[in-house]
Amino acid sequence: MIGEVATKSSRHRAEGTARVRDEKPWWDTFPWWGVFIAGVLAWMAFQIRTQDDYALAWERIIPGLSLTLVATIEAFAIALLLGLTAGMGQLSRNIVVRNVARTYVEFIRGIPMLPLIFTVALILVPETSDYVNQRLDAWFGVTYKLSFQMRATVTLALIYGAYMAEIFRGGIQSIPPGQSEAGRSLGLTRRQTMRSVVLPQAMRAIIPPLGNDFIAILKDTSLLSVLGVLEITQRGRQFSASTFKFREGYFVVSFIYLCLTLGLSLLLGVLERRMTRDRKGER
């Protein structure tokens, strides 16, 4: 559209005049926001490096980083499996599978995260684990104990699995039916067509929102703190509560999250650009 307008107007102009788009100065499109954020982060890092209270907060809080990252990756991996299963389940020919998948998605999406974490960790797991352990002990001679961290991680995965189910379903449905018709007419089975024809194309539509979910999960691991899991937020809370240095505690907590999320969205941007570049190459 823009290109069209520019061409038309340039045709009407006297020769030698630059086109409208080219007249925009460099500072009009420069990512000033990026400079601003980089500046803020640098200032925050400087505070932490130079001021003793901030440095102390940093020392106390940063050990939670590995827990946060592990919980993020575990929750994301489980959610990915759940999402793919439930997303394809909703498109299944089998009426039971379809309805189970749909129920899961609607049910989970309708409950806020915090109450759901409490429900799973404090009610569902304790009430079922006795029974399950009895069976496991009888059949395999083993028992298990789900840590609070694992309970919360699984709950996060359950929730994001439901969101991802919608992403997968949407991605699969965005592929024109002619594609699977072509696959099926060549004699490929339903499964082969899904695997070799539909899913690879759907991934283009699926990867960017999945990346956003990864960042969202990272932030939501802060909810693990309500179960006393010693990740970043919980350590920040403990530091602040024991020293009354709330400003320093939450300053450091925010700084760590910002570094992680901004870094990840930069990575995602690169990934998306690479994907669109591949697409152009195909033209």
Next chain:
Amino acid sequence: MATHPESGTTSMISLRGVSKTFDKTIHAVVDVDLEIAEGEVVVIVGPSGSGKSTVLRCINLLEVPTEGYVTVDGFELLDPKTDIDHVRAEVGMVFQQFNLFPHLTVIENITLAQRKVRGRSRSEAVEVAMGQLTRVGIPEKADAYPRQLSGGQQQRVAIARSLAMDPKVMLFDEPTSALDPEMVKEVLDVMLELAAGGMTMVVVTHEMGFAKAAADRLVFIDEGVIVEIGLPEEVFSNPKHDRTRAFFDKILY
């Protein structure tokens, strides 16, 4: 196997009393009987929305008929015991919109089903694919992506992709309707050659030139019903039915 009514030979494709109703009220195809012999080229014409594509899609069960029987190469398609994937591997289909796989190169498009369905090795599949690409005249495009090709080239790749499966039947669903005019001929030439080579073909098209040149029989369908069927020249020049005459008056000049 069903018996061909005229020649007495066995039919490759047999439709008996086939009807297709969408949403319980839209009668796309009504009680169609059609026997097609091995090596025969049948062209189906008719106004848009007449159900001609639906008839074609019933032959490889992309549409499941609401009533009737469809037999292909001796397999009763609506019999639950029939492995439809097995039959589809023997029935190539070419679509109006080409439907090449955009994430795969030309050679990958043509080798995918060969390897997964026919169980051929990579080298064997590539060899067959290159043979078919040469046949349709664009072996140099093997490593291109579909988007880098013109419409005519894409459609020829789609034909090569189907032919690489060594099908017994080829179905064409308006293969030239989405093409720019200057690309129609290159696709029709491939189809003419295929017809001359003895392939059993069912072609839905508006290209009357192709029908005259290649069709053994012409089928005129309107409102889901076979109105007229016969030799192309006869149907063109001496249509027995008013609806057929009205249709050809509009499209032939």
